[in-house]
Amino acid sequence: MSDLLNGTVCTGIRVVSVVTERPHPRVMVGYRITARDQMMAKGIPLRSGRGAPRLYLGLSMRLEADPEVSYLMTTSSVMLLALDPELRQPLLHYDYEREKADGYPEAHIQVCASSPAWERVGEICGGEKGRELERLHLPVGPRRFRPSLEDLIEFVISERIVPPMQKAWRTVLDESRERFRVKQLRAAVRRDPDTALAVLREEGHL
Secondary structure (H helix, E strand, O other): HHHHHHHOOOOOOEEEEEEEEEOOOEEEEEEOOOOOOOOOOOEEEEEOOOOOOOOEEEEEEEEEEOOOOEEEEEEEEEEEEOOOOOOOOOOEEEEEEOOOOOOOOOOEEEEEEOOHHOOOOEEEHOOOOOOOHHHHEOOOOOOOOOOOOOHHHHHHHHOOOOOOOOOOOOHHHHHHHHHHHHHHHHHHHHHHHHHHHHHHHHHOOO
């Protein structure tokens, strides 16, 4: 992740991981986190032009062992854009929570904005009135192929919100995205080997 960020929108950023044993073994990933302060990741500064940073990227992930205790799996993650380093003024955030229990989709995006049209939706449907757009959880695919950090980076560059810091940013982005895709594909095959074998037979590989 550090290589991805420093090859696209940052310079000299170091994402760190912290291993904890309580209440059970897990790994926390973030920027400027410590074993004592692992839940308070700081915003990664992004420069939208000359001068001081005006935008910050928040990144926080929790990883735990899979049921077979063979691989690390992401059990929750938050990726966001904010106006302040404490991440208290978010613009949008991609969230993922494995086995989410409140009825909302595991992987979703929330846009911190207002819309008079969306505020009328609750009233029109006979439900909650005055519901803000930022309270809506927009699904963004199943857990295995959910949006990644690469997608958020591509967004800020392609929309000219943050300039790329390296000329080869597209190559760095594509290569990192492909590694993520392969990891997710391997995990999908492990969970559904029958389908994988069926496809291989149909294509003449077995």
